[in-house]
Amino acid sequence: MMGGSVSSTGHDVKPANAAARLLHGVERALDGVFGVPGNPLRQLGALGFHLFWIATVSGVYIYALFDTSITGAYASVETMTTAQPWSAGLMRSVHRYASDAFAVVMLLHLLRELVYARFSGFRWYAWVSGVPLLWLGLAAGIGGYWLVWDGLAQFIATAVTEWFAVLPGFGVTMIRNFLVTDTLTDRLFSLLAFLHIGIPLLLLLGMWVHIQRITDPVTAPHRVLAVTTVVITVLLSLAQPALSQAPADLSRVPEWLGLDWFYLFALPLVNRGMPGTLWLLTVAATLLLVALPWLVPSSRAPAAVVDLANCNGCGRCFTDCPYGAVIMLPRSDGRRHAREAVVETDLCASCGICAGACPSSTPFRSVTLFRTGIEMPQRPMGALREELELAIKGFDDADLSRKTAATVAVFACEHGECPAPRDGVAVLRLPCVGMLPPSFVEYALRAGVDGVFVAACSDGDCEFKSGDTLLRQRLAGEREPSLRASVALERVCMAQCADVAATEWALAEFRAGLPAALDQQPAGAVLAAKAFARSRHHV
Amino acid sequence: MSEQKPAAQVGAHAAAIFRWAGQVVLYALFAIFIGYFATQPRYRQLGSDEALLRLSFTHPGQIIANCRERGAEELAKMPANMREAQDCPRERSPVHVRVELDGAPLYDEVFSPAGLRRDGAAAGYRRLAISAGEHRLKVEFNDDARVNGFNYEHSQTVNPVPGQVVLIDFSAERGGIQIK
Incomplete structure (x- = not known):
């Protein structure tokens, strides 16, 4: 593999x-005593x-x-x-x-x-x-x-x-x-x-x-x-x-x-x-x-960029940005939408939460050049989809009939403890898990990955304030864009990965439980998923 | 499995007890920390056998030089509403203070008048711990640059107990140097 x-x-x-x-370390120890919320x-x-x-x-x-x-x-x-x-x-x-x-x-x-x-x-x-x-x-x-x-x-x-x-x-x-x-x-x-x-x-x-x-x-x-x-x-x-x-x-x-x-x-x-x-x-x-x-200036990642051709002015990025860096202004390009998103670059934390909130960030789009309404130049959604497809192709090229463990796509926060990639585990890093559109989870699963593991940074202390909370709400269907109800939630795991041991343990536990979840699916669904994955590899 | 379940429950109970106990201990430590440093350790601002000598005054010195009488010709050249007979400088004298305690010099300082034109009051403040008990305090004060030496002088025996404040002040209206 x-x-x-x-x-x-x-x-x-x-x-x-x-x-x-x-x-x-002290905070982690206190988490054990007070619980994260307390x-x-x-x-x-x-x-x-x-x-x-x-x-x-x-x-x-x-x-x-x-x-x-x-x-x-x-x-x-x-x-x-x-x-x-x-x-x-x-x-x-x-x-x-x-x-x-x-x-x-x-x-x-x-x-x-x-x-x-x-x-x-x-x-x-x-x-x-x-x-x-x-x-x-x-x-x-x-x-x-x-x-x-x-x-x-x-x-x-x-x-x-x-x-x-x-x-x-x-x-x-x-x-x-x-x-x-x-x-x-x-x-x-x-x-x-x-x-x-x-x-x-x-x-x-x-x-x-x-x-x-x-x-x-x-x-x-x-x-x-x-x-x-x-x-x-x-x-x-x-x-x-x-x-x-x-x-x-x-x-x-x-x-x-x-x-x-x-x-x-x-x-x-x-x-x-x-x-x-x-x-x-x-x-x-x-x-x-x-x-x-x-x-002591910090190294500054590029700010989010709005692509008006893909922005319909829905305002989700405006709502979800933790630092108020996105504002909504009257449309400037003559399109029929009333508003457009504008990024205040000085306020932008480059977390990508806005891109995760954008409805155009779905990888199922069949456009030649996959671009979203609001994009992180250093982590474009098109490149993320390509990486995911490459990883899935890697799984697929291996002889899956001889696989001994489930395949997992890991979307990991750069600020948490990122799991190590290994056979059957693809790791895709994000500035913040809040950047992950839920549609990517469904996309990965439909492409043949057995499970999707989201490794967020420390619970209650997201580097960008609320990225983990927003994603959790999206995956639970409590916030738009939400994960579709048809997705088997047992194949999705979101874990707080504040230390290496906890991360690896959570991933191993999740992976160990996956084959059973997969086996419960109708055989046709598995075959359909593999066919979908193969078709994506030729895109 | 049947043996593992009670063991797991015992473990969960133990963990919960540990968490509760840990919270109680940590909150108690925080409360003790706040409670202790709210008043402790006590600060000693003065030695047990010390008194405090405070020198403080605010006083406009005399004008720096004598007024000059204007002549008739000079007055005639001036606007009618400004014909003052004397031409007095605005600048005031600095205040020179010398304090001796039991014959030993304690302060010998000159305090300048305030203001850009140096026409305001001079003000001084000094605080010094002295030993409690009987002392001979001599204070000399000069608020007039035209006078050589000191134009005010006051000597007094003080006998402060530990912690007592001896205040040296100056009030021209009350006769000059005050030792309280």
Whole structure:
């Protein structure tokens, strides 16, 4: 028997670095514990939104009881904690711990995208728009601690005003607000409360901007994870309620402080007399993060190309593109269709999901030059069909009567663990399995392949956000273009192939079960399939 | 087969227990991580036997030079609405501050007036930990470039307890240097 050939799509897949492999291993291990849908590491962005809303709801509750005056601020917070421990006190603690978890999740989200090198190319916008969120998040948290007006708030007031005093235009005027109690006014506390509401609103606006270029962004974590997060926050609040430190006294400085290191980690640097250093680090980190997409550019595969002769303006590519790179405009070529697809090349991820969604991507078309309405130049559908036919011809040229295992066409994501080609197994690689039109599955089966195996990358973490989900929906008949109902689903397998062993095991299991499935078919169907395959070889 | 099925069920139950236990442990670890670093480790901002000395002022210095009397001829050449008898410079004097603690110099700095024309107030801020206990504090202040040396001087014995803030301020309306 002949083995299928591994095709090169010309798509330059970035090799994973050691950190990425390590993180990938950790995520796989956590998948085993939480299950893929419940794995927090795979939903950090959505978890960030969830924690933001927990902090918002609890914050609104305690703000209703907060007194924005010098004398009333501390007293009102103490009243919440001591007189209403099961309501306002609990909400105060939930507010604190949800905010702390938000800071951790935000940092992990950044590090994860950094390790997986998801910051350049078409992703630059999400990356760059995420940078201000770091500072807004920190500012919101610091401002919250300020409002309590205890010893910690006094430390924060001194450190923050000393930090800003280095900047031209601020000077020592801000510091002098917090020198003696006489200079403090209730109006200042109203301003601080306003900032603690305004900055999170800006943060929310920034979060909205951050996900603008993503189609159907996931802003709510899996239900189990969402509930568990709330439960953990409440349990932690009960186990260790948030407490104030001694009331602020500007004539004294507390020797020891219980710092919230998630938000206040940088302020000791100012306390040690290095506000300039902190500004230097802040500006350098900001510039580095913002410039990273251009400092470490990704190799860019060609963007999708629309072929108007084959585009009927149906809009499926527009609907399925995960990054909103396809827009629909009025027809420009005079054909009777109302609209045509146009690719915004700067936004295109070169995943090919649009080509997989295009109804003209069916290999059953009997045109001389098989082209689709929207095509990936590096992986045209015509070439994919030729590769498939070549592989099937290889199977057919071998003596099938002596075959010992079923023949399988594997459509594999370049970002997952691709099975090795071997006798009876042809492997065709795609930038994303979302590029696979379901009609190719039927085509392969009708051409005589015993089974079709789709090797997607890691479940819940598609390199292009939703390619595996879209294909699964198409194969299940839940999304157009769908796999025809007449196709025997037991001859089709879609597996998540995050590691080599799992991939090979899934393929072997599927292949082992195939002959029985094939045997169940009427003999005529098998013969018809082989005849179809032979006829295709002469095209 | 009949033996394999219970074994498979036992294995599935064991795996489920492992997953639940793993989740509980990992969520607990995360909660402990959040709970601990929300207040710990504690930060020491001042030594146990230290007090804090803060110098802060914002004060517009005197004009940098004397006003000049305008002559009648000069005034006559000026528009009627601008005939001020004196021509005074806008620029203000820098503020020179010297602080001595127990006879040892602590600060000796000159703070420039703010503004492009240097006609704003000079402002200064310094913070320094000092040992608690009795100290002799001497503060000298010059806000007039036309005066040699210092035109304000104040000495005071302070005896801060650990953690106490000693504030040096300046207010011309309140008599000059203030030590609180």
